Amino acid sequence: EAGVTQSPTHLIKTRGQQVTLRCSPISGHTSVYWYQQALGLGLQFLLWYDEGEERNRGNFPPRFSGRQFPNYSSELNVNALELEDSALYLCASGHSGGVADTQYFGPGTRLTVL
């Protein structure tokens, strides 16, 4: 069974630019979660999508947004990039988004903002 896949692996952008990160969940999973792992800040929850809807959002500004497609894949968009957005962005997927949902992570996208 294929795991969670993310693309691209690495990205370099400059301040003010916009970026789109992509995630494909494990087959049969309907929930997608996004996390940011920034140096010194640890792993922080960004967004949760289930059945195409945004279900929960972490403490991030509105320039972080995303969507989930009918095939349950997801995109994370970051507008007006700032230096502190440099981080590893991790996507995870889960079965149902309900109670006792185990999240399985992809390899991440490393974003560097110059």
Next chain:
Amino acid sequence: AQSVTQPDIHITVSEGASLELRCNYSYGATPYLFWYVQSPGQGLQLLLKYFSGDTLVQGIKGFEAEFKRSQSSFNLRKPSVHWSDAAEYFCAVAPVKAAGNKLTFGGGTRVLVKP
């Protein structure tokens, strides 16, 4: 607000020795508990999880964890460490009532294995 504390930022252990990583959580009720491992430049791999029942949980790669309600702890153990266990380990909690279903992570413990 819930929080997860991993008191040890770094641990160095000799190959073949035992390993114990500490995790304490602060939460209104017993949450769901997880341990993940992250190798350099990689994503997170689930080692084990606790939802309910037996408080000693077996995971992959020879790891186990014990849930102690009275101590709000979920410590990870391995009897004999292999060089390939060098990685960063994260304890995480999730709310039982699926209030947003987000994972809250500890700060991680980096494990170095000496030959």
